[in-house]
Amino acid sequence: MSFAGIKLRWRALVHRRQFNQEVEDEIAFHLAMREEKLGLDPLAARAGFGNRARAGETLREMRGWGWLERLWQDIRYGLRQLRLNPGFTAGAILPLAVAIGCAAAILTLTDAVLFRPTGINNPDRVAAVYSFSPATGRYLSDSYPDFRDAASLTGVVDSAAAYLRVSFNVRLNESTESRSIELVTADYFRAAGVIPVLGRALTPEDDSAPVAVASYALWESRFARSPSILGSAIRINGAPFTIVGVMPPGYRGMLLDWGDPPSLWTSLKHFNQFFPANTAKDYESRRDVQMLMMLARLRPGVDVAQYQAALEVLAARSPTNPTRRLLALPSAQARFFPAYRAPTIRFLWMLLAVSLAAVAIACFNLANLLMARSAARHREMSTRIAVGASRARLLQQLIVEHAVLAGCACALSVPVAIGVTDWLRTVQFTYIFRPTLDLSTDWRALGTGMAAGLITAVLAGVAPAFKTARLGNSHASRAGLRDLFVCAQVASAMAVLVSAAVLAHTLHDDGKTRLGYDAHGVLLGSLDLPNAAAAAKLLLDVRSQAEGAALAWVALPTTMRANTDVQVQPGAWTNVAFNWVSDGYFDVLRIPILEGRGILATDERGSQPVAVVNRAAAALLWSGENPLGHRLRVRGEQQDREVVGVAEDMRVRALGQPESPTPYLFLPLFQRSVISGVTIHVRTPGPPLAFAGSLRQIFARIAPETAPPIVNTLEEYAGAGLEPMRVAAQATAAVSLLGIALALAGIFASAAYRVTQQKKEIAIRLAIGARPGRVIRGFAARGLWIGAAGAVAGLPAALWGVSLLRSAVTGAGVAGPGLLIATTATLILAAVAAAFAAAARIAHLQPSDILRVQ
Amino acid sequence: MLVLKTLARGAKHGYAISETIFETSQEDLRVEEGALYPALHRLELRGLLGSEWGLSENNRRAKYYRLTPAGRKALAAEAARWTRMSVAISRVMGTA
Numbered sequence: 008m009s010f011a012g013i014k015l016r017w018r019a020l021v022h023r024r025q026f027n028q029e030v031e032d033e034i035a036f037h038l039a040m041r042e043e044k045l046g047l048d049p050l051a052a053r054a055g056f057g058n059r060a061r062a063g064e065t066l067r068e069m070r071g072w073g074w075l076e077r078l079w080q081d082i083r084y085g086l087r088q089l090r091l092n093p094g095f096t097a098g099a100i101l102p103l104a105v106a107i108g109c110a111a112a113i114l115t116l117t118d119a120v121l122f123r124p125t126g127i128n129n130p131d132r133v134a135a136v137y138s139f140s141p142a143t144g145r146y147l148s149d150s151y152p153d154f155r156d157a158a159s160l161t162g163v164v165d166s167a168a169a170y171l172r173v174s175f176n177v178r179l180n181e182s183t184e185s186r187s188i189e190l191v192t193a194d195y196f197r198a199a200g201v202i203p204v205l206g207r208a209l210t211p212e213d214d215s216a217p218v219a220v221a222s223y224a225l226w227e228s229r230f231a232r233s234p235s236i237l238g239s240a241i242r243i244n245g246a247p248f249t250i251v252g253v254m255p256p257g258y259r260g261m262l263l264d265w266g267d268p269p270s271l272w273t274s275l276k277h278f279n280q281f282f283p284a285n286t287a288k289d290y291e292s293r294r295d296v297q298m299l300m301m302l303a304r305l306r307p308g309v310d311v312a313q314y315q316a317a318l319e320v321l322a323a324r325s326p327t328n329p330t331r332r333l334l335a336l337p338s339a340q341a342r343f344f345p346a347y348r349a350p351t352i353r354f355l356w357m358l359l360a361v362s363l364a365a366v367a368i369a370c371f372n373l374a375n376l377l378m379a380r381s382a383a384r385h386r387e388m389s390t391r392i393a394v395g396a397s398r399a400r401l402l403q404q405l406i407v408e409h410a411v412l413a414g415c416a417c418a419l420s421v422p423v424a425i426g427v428t429d430w431l432r433t434v435q436f437t438y439i440f441r442p443t444l445d446l447s448t449d450w451r452a453l454g455t456g457m458a459a460g461l462i463t464a465v466l467a468g469v470a471p472a473f474k475t476a477r478l479g480n481s482h483a484s485r486a487g488l489r490d491l492f493v494c495a496q497v498a499s500a501m502a503v504l505v506s507a508a509v510l511a512h513t514l515h516d517d518g519k520t521r522l523g524y525d526a527h528g529v530l531l532g533s534l535d536l537p538n539a540a541a542a543a544k545l546l547l548d549v550r551s552q553a554e555g556a557a558l559a560w561v562a563l564p565t566t567m568r569a570n571t572d573v574q575v576q577p578g579a580w581t582n583v584a585f586n587w588v589s590d591g592y593f594d595v596l597r598i599p600i601l602e603g604r605g606i607l608a609t610d611e612r613g614s615q616p617v618a619v620v621n622r623a624a625a626a627l628l629w630s631g632e633n634p635l636g637h638r639l640r641v642r643g644e645q646q647d648r649e650v651v652g653v654a655e656d657m658r659v660r661a662l663g664q665p666e667s668p669t670p671y672l673f674l675p676l677f678q679r680s681v682i683s684g685v686t687i688h689v690r691t692p693g694p695p696l697a698f699a700g701s702l703r704q705i706f707a708r709i710a711p712e713t714a715p716p717i718v719n720t721l722e723e724y725a726g727a728g729l730e731p732m733r734v735a736a737q738a739t740a741a742v743s744l745l746g747i748a749l750a751l752a753g754i755f756a757s758a759a760y761r762v763t764q765q766k767k768e769i770a771i772r773l774a775i776g777a778r779p780g781r782v783i784r785g786f787a788a789r790g791l792w793i794g795a796a797g798a799v800a801g802l803p804a805a806l807w808g809v810s811l812l813r814s815a816v817t818g819a820g821v822a823g824p825g826l827l828i829a830t831t832a833t834l835i836l837a838a839v840a841a842a843f844a845a846a847a848r849i850a851h852l853q854p855s856d857i858l859r860v861q
Numbered sequence: 862m863l864v865l866k867t868l869a870r871g872a873k874h875g876y877a878i879s880e881t882i883f884e885t886s887q888e889d890l891r892v893e894e895g896a897l898y899p900a901l902h903r904l905e906l907r908g909l910l911g912s913e914w915g916l917s918e919n920n921r922r923a924k925y926y927r928l929t930p931a932g933r934k935a936l937a938a939e940a941a942r943w944t945r946m947s948v949a950i951s952r953v954m955g956t957a
Contacts, residue, residue, distance in 0.1 A: 037875055069903060069906065
């Protein structure tokens with residue numbers, strides 16, 4: 008199309024009336040000239056010219072926009088159709104919008120967890136390095152000597168770094184708050200390849216200097232993005248530091264699941280200054296102090312497999328711990344602790360499958376509704392074909408109509424997607440794995456979800472469109488196709504319903520199992536304490552106002568648990584979970600002590616080192632023998648501990664937890680060299696959260712310089728482990744309800760349609776003496792067949808869904824035969840009921856009336 | 862090409878164009894009116910013709926077409942092509 012052409016067409020479009028007049032004028036002038044010059048009468052002049060209207064039409068069409076204009080016409084026609092049938096529009100669009108919105112939200116979540124860049128440069132050249140214990144199949148963090156080993160392979164490694172994320176009190180502009188901080192080795196920013204947006208990154212020269220780098224979020228929230236942040240003085244745990252740089256906005260640390268994203272980075276060399284009383288002062292030379300995460304930037308052309316090979320060679324040469332080896336993972340697979348990767352991916356898969364099932368259900372519903380409408384538009388299509396419309400043109404128009412419909416659904420799905428994403432943000436959807444995600448609205452994922460939804464919805468409209476445009480087709484085949492769609496709806500609903508039932512059953516069962524402790528009426532407060540004296544004072548003060556209180560290093564029922572090696576006989580190390588707890592711990596949590604005693608106030612520094620084990624640990628370490636009086640050695644400690652008590656096992660309800668109780672070791676908190684970040688467990692007289700104010704007051708008196716405690720109820724905290732199951736249960740239940748409702752509506756509509764079509768036949772049968780009940784039964788039987796066929800067709804998908812569910816949500820039950828029979832029967836009964844309800848009006852039919860009309 | 866040629870000597874309205882072709886071809890060629898106007902409009906859309914409304918010799922409102930510079934160029938090209946073509950054809954016909 009030339010420029011002149013576009014200009015003229017545009018003019019014709021904008022000044023349509025004027026242009027039409029000009030065409031008319033031009034033809035009229037020509038005819039007038041003919042009349043005049045040839046001396047013809049008007050009729051003869053016209054006869055020679057040909058069809059005048061046709062000529063004008065040809066000229067007008069030339070100024071048109073061709074297919075573009077036809078498309079626009081079709082779109083306007085489609086919108087008008089939607090407006091004229093509000094019931095149809097709502098029934099078709101709303102389920103589709105909800106389904107597409109949910110799918111887009113799940114895609115956003117998946118993208119944020121697995122794919123969204125973490126802000127590191129050339130991530131394919133970065134490897135994360137973990138210690139791995141082949142015996143137990145567990146990933147562990149690294150020691151400083153591990154870091155030296157991994158960094159020593161300069162042939163393949165460009166730069167390597169180790170880091171530790173901790174939470175400290177940071178004093179910024181006159182207020183103190185708890186902030187996440189990463190202590191990093193000198194090459195950290197080089198290895199991560201992150202370039203600061205302001206100032207500079209930490210360099211090897213900074214190693215012992217009191218300087219720190221801020222995150223973009225901190226710069227934005229506390230410095231209003233003012234460049235004056237450079238050189239500003241802050242205090243980290245009381246020590247003065249200067250900020251020298253700001254990281255880019257996308258960089259939130261390498262790991263998504265290690266507490267809050269870091270606000271500050273400073274050198275690991277300050278470790279001993281931050282933890283003056285720690286026992287791991289010599290961590291740089293100790294292989295048993297495994298507290299670091301590690302990353303390595305590889306040289307160009309070196310891949311992770313080559314690096315792994317180099318690590319193996321190194322391990323074979325040097326006398327390191329043979330029970331551990333270093334494992335390098337591509338950074339894309341190490342966005343969170345590797346052990347959580349597989350269950351997390353499976354969990355996301357399950358959510359994605361559920362949302363896809365919802366989209367499928369909505370599309371079958373759409374196809375079904377379009378089929379129904381195709382019957383209603385039979386007359387319209389006949390008329391159009393009669394006045395000369397081609398089938399292709401009609402088909403094009405119908406497909407555009409469906410696209411308009413799907414487009415409206417997509418537009419409506421945007422607020423749904425944003426809403427669901429907001430909701431997902433509030434869900435602590437995993438427990439051990441608690442990612443700090445950037446769940447802002449992600450247009451990439453949203454766009455993908457909507458494009459997929461649009462395509463599926465338009466495809467769903469193709470078969471009905473063919474049916475509509477191809478006339479003379481029997482009603483029977485159309486009705487048959489509708490039944491097929493309804494069947495598919497029932498099948499999809501069945502697939503999800505079984506999973507929903509399994510989850511509901513599991514959650515119900517779980518509510519009945521004993522946890523081994525009493526979470527009811529307990530308040531948790533996580534806080535930072537300056538020293539042991541403050542801890543003792545805090546306990547005393549809180550106990551004066553509550554039924555009981557105890558401190559623990561990590562909160563119960565801890566899945567964020569610490570592990571350590573213990574030995575009972577020299578040389579035989581065993582890995583167990585452990586926790587440092589104060590006296591009163593077992594009373595506050597009401598954990599039964601089976602043998603001996605719990606931790607007492609007299610178990611303090613300088614007294615006999617003791618330990619309490621749980622039943623599982625006793626069974627593991629002493630094979631069922633009474634462990635009281637036995638001794639054990641915790642790795643890294645100088646003295647044996649005496650076992651003074653055996654506690655009952657606790658059940659930890661969380662994603663990825665084994666069914667059997669974890670062997671657990673309790674050590675006296677006040678025998679620990681350092682007491683800083685702890686969780687206070689308070690058994691409160693009234694509702695737990697009502698005590699939060701008192702706790703904050705007491706704490707503010709004891710440690711005015713530190714951030715106030717973060718409180719939660721133990722019930723909620725303990726229940727958070729079931730969050731994935733609850734989310735899965737809610738999602739599957741919602742989708743299966745939607746599916747069932749739409750399938751039943753489909754069965755009802757299909758039966759009602761059939762009754763209308765066969766009115767005459769029914770009337771004749773009634774007239775010659777058939778009982779209405781018998782006729783109705785005939786229609787109900789149809790519902791039975793549809794329901795049964797759908798349910799049976801859905802069974803394999805349902806079983807597959809349950810297996811996916813079981814792999815994604817640990818602890819989910821199985822789909823037993825009883826449950827399968829129950830769900831199948833429910834669906835079939837509902838299908839029969841829907842068909843019956845639609846056919847019931849036969850009872851009120853008067854055969855004579857119908858026959859008279861017909 | 863014929864239309865472009867008739868307009869080479871100045872703007873004309875549609876009827877005059879068909880008359881000119883009819884007369885100058887000594888009544889051998891007659892452009893069908895049904896085809897003339899679509900052809901004019903097509904040339905206009907391609908930017909080879911311009912148009913404006915004016916008064917005809919008998920004082921009626923008429924649409925006058927004229928060549929644009931692009932039209933003039935196209936006419937020259939077409940004419941050259943036609944000459945080559947007709948010479949070639951007559952050579953073939955002459956030798957046969």
